[in-house]
């Protein structure tokens with residue numbers, strides 16, 4: 095155990111005693127009327143308390159760092175001033191790009207780990223031997239234990255220590271782009287040794303070797319639940335209670351998982367009321383204060399106060415008190431949760447075969463299975479056993495299934511761990527047939543637990559919401575599916591990591607990058623707000639960046655559709671990014687809370703820290719909520735930038751400009767595109783580029799698009815105003831390029847290389863890479879196949895259905911009844927398909943606007959027709975008996 099551990103713990107204990115009364119006071123103060131009225135919802139927050147304390151957010155900068163002996167572990171110094179050491183591969187290091195050390199554990203950083211069974215530790219993709227081993231039921235327990243390696247196991251550069259040694263990328267502070275580097279920075283070598291030592295220490299400390307030979311990081315969570323989670327105290331109200339690390343999402347439980355390195359740690363909530371021992375299971379709490387992997391752990395929903403003081407797991411390297419002994423520092427995971435926690439279930443050690451069927455109807459997440467071979471379609475709901483990929487031998491395509499290896503139809507394999515969230519773990523998914531990747535969020539659910547049901551509702555809400563979002567700056571939802579005790583949510587894979595992580599690794603961004611990122615965030619927000627949907631957790635950790643500098647809003651676990659002028663405020667969000675009205679509960683929750691958070695995020699990008707990071711969580715909240723002060727705006731920011739921030743940080747929400755209006759702000763209006771030139775031939779790029787009126791622009795080479803038509807197609811919000819906002823004013827980022835990653839649900843937008851040329855395949859998912867000969871998105875296919883999506887403008891059409899003001903309601907698209915009554919499975923899909931077809935048809939065909947060129951309209955017609963055909967096929971090929979209605983969208987507030 096690190097020498098500083100005990101000190102930190104005792105420190106926390108002392109603080110706990112002194113703060114409890116204070117917390118109680120706050121608890122009462124902040125308890126929303128709704129929550130007080132419905133104590134049943136109080137179960138705790140969906141998000142884990144880990145939030146505050148931890149995260150990466152450990153802002154507690156100077157003090158925290160000074161008290162931390164591990165000050166070299168930069169990843170844990172969330173908001174601390176840090177040297178901008180650039181990680182570069184050392185000469186002689188193994189070619190990490192070839193060696194699949196995707197566990198994220200840098201060989202040099204974690205030498206002792208290497209002594210374990212290397213195949214399972216460092217190979218993200220399953221190897222027969224490893225899989226076979228993992229399939230051994232006898233290893234079940236060991237596997238669960240095995241799941242507790244920290245986030246440092248993540249390869250995805252979430253671990254700065256890892257990146258220091260292995261990352262071949264460099265981050266351009268000014269442009270926000272990542273580029274491959276050929277030589278290491280001068281500071282890299284120096285950093286490595288220290289980091290390596292610390293990492294080794296941290297990692298090896300709790301290590302045990304399981305009987306199976308797996309390196310196990312025995313987390314307290316894996317001990318008998320009742321004895322190791324004594325008197326867990328959770329807020330008396332709020333949504334679900336987030337639990338620390340998830341045994342359920344232990345990668346080792348997945349047959350296909352070869353090298354899951356997860357951290358399972360226990361955390362204890364303390365504040366507010368004391369609850370009985372409560373078995374917790376979750377994945378989000380394992381978030382490290384310094385880990386960019388866990389974006390949401392700092393967030394909170396429900397009773398945030400109880401989560402402002404969170405004790406990190408001892409067994410978790412990620413929860414090292416290094417970043418902030420006070421454990422109240424903000425960070426990407428410092429969110430007050432609303433629910434989503436999958437409580438540890440007595441049966442956590444094994445899946446329940448009855449799970450899906452025993453779910454309450456209103457708790458079934460809407461599932462959007464990925465394409466499957468035609469013969470595997472059965473007349474059943476995706477939630478039914480008969481259609482379960484895990485139970486149906488004809489559908490051997492469950493992610494993580496060992497038999498995927500033997501089935502051409504099952505090619506989505508779970509790879510390396512990308513990060514952990516409250517709901518579960520996020521892995522890279524790889525399709526062996528198509529060569530595609532996606533992000534797989536794995537969530538373990540249990541059917542007979544009230545909190546699990548609540549979690550399921552939350553997930554259903556998130557899925558329902560995500561499945562209806564389609565925007566270049568919003569992470570795309572592909573689909574979801576259930577296996578006996580797990581829900582897999584497939585998302586667009588954004589390999590660059592979060593803004594938070596980039597800040598941790600590379601320091602503050604230059605203004606060019608900030609402008610570009612801000613513009614793109616605004617674009618996503620404008621789209622979202624046009625749908626009367628508020629994200630409620632905008633912050634660096636929830637904003638992903640692809641290698642080209644494309645921004646993707648992510649983590650919609652707290653998003654909410656506003657059905658009225660405003661919705662009841664609930665204390666959700668991340669304290670340091672939280673708008674005053676949320677803290678004060680002074681006015682209805684509206685879209686403006688995201689604008690406030692955006693202002694905080696701009697400051698975060700400029701300084702690596704959110705505003706008020708010098709204060710601990712509660713103090714910061716008081717500062718935000720009760721003072722008249724504005725956070726310091728860094729001098730280095732241009733006057734335009736400062737003005738932008740000031741506009742966002744208007745304490746009176748009504749004084750804040752809308753996202754659409756802000757797109758016209760000089761700070762972002764002429765933001766330079768960051769994307770690299772499109773390497774594809776012009777013919778490849780034509781459909782997409784034409785659709786957007788965009789030609790590839792070199793990185794930082796131009797601030798204006800060179801094509802005359804770009805101006806006509808880049809729709810701005812110049813006419814937008816609160817009183818006269820029109821959805822067509824939604825800004826299309828001018829730096830849009832055809833994403834390489836697939837868009838939308840593959841069910842709806844199967845991708846084919848043919849589509850790259852603007853021609854729709856007779857089989858939307860047909861592809862040279864497709865070996866299954868599938869013909870329809872749902873009736874066949876191996877999964878998502880890349881295609882250059884033509885629907886980058888679809889969101890415009892969708893937006894037309896929304897009211898004239900982003901602060902108004904009435905979007906038929908978002909009719910709550912649609913969601914509430916949306917049956918899961920095929921019906922839901924049909925509905926979605928219908929919406930898509932309609933949108934596309936209107937967008938490109940029937941209501942093609944002058945903004946689209948004739949060729950594009952023709953293409954659009956083909957696309958629309960194809961989708962309509964697919965829609966018909968779908969209806970005829972899938973279960974026409976609607977399953978029980980999808981869970982009504984929970985209020986979430």
Ligand SMILES: Nc1ncnc2c1ncn2[C@@H]1O[C@H](COP(=O)(O)OP(=O)(O)OP(=O)(O)O)[C@@H](O)[C@H]1O
Nearest residue numbers: 387388389390513514515516517520533586587588
């Ligand atoms: N589409 C994606 N591409 C790449 N990485 C991702 C993607 N989605 C999530 N991640 C990674 O996984 C981590 C956890 O994901 P996410 O935050 O969505 O989970 P969650 O359960 O919603 O967590 P929380 O809501 O508590 O923040 C993120 O911090 C991020 O690093």
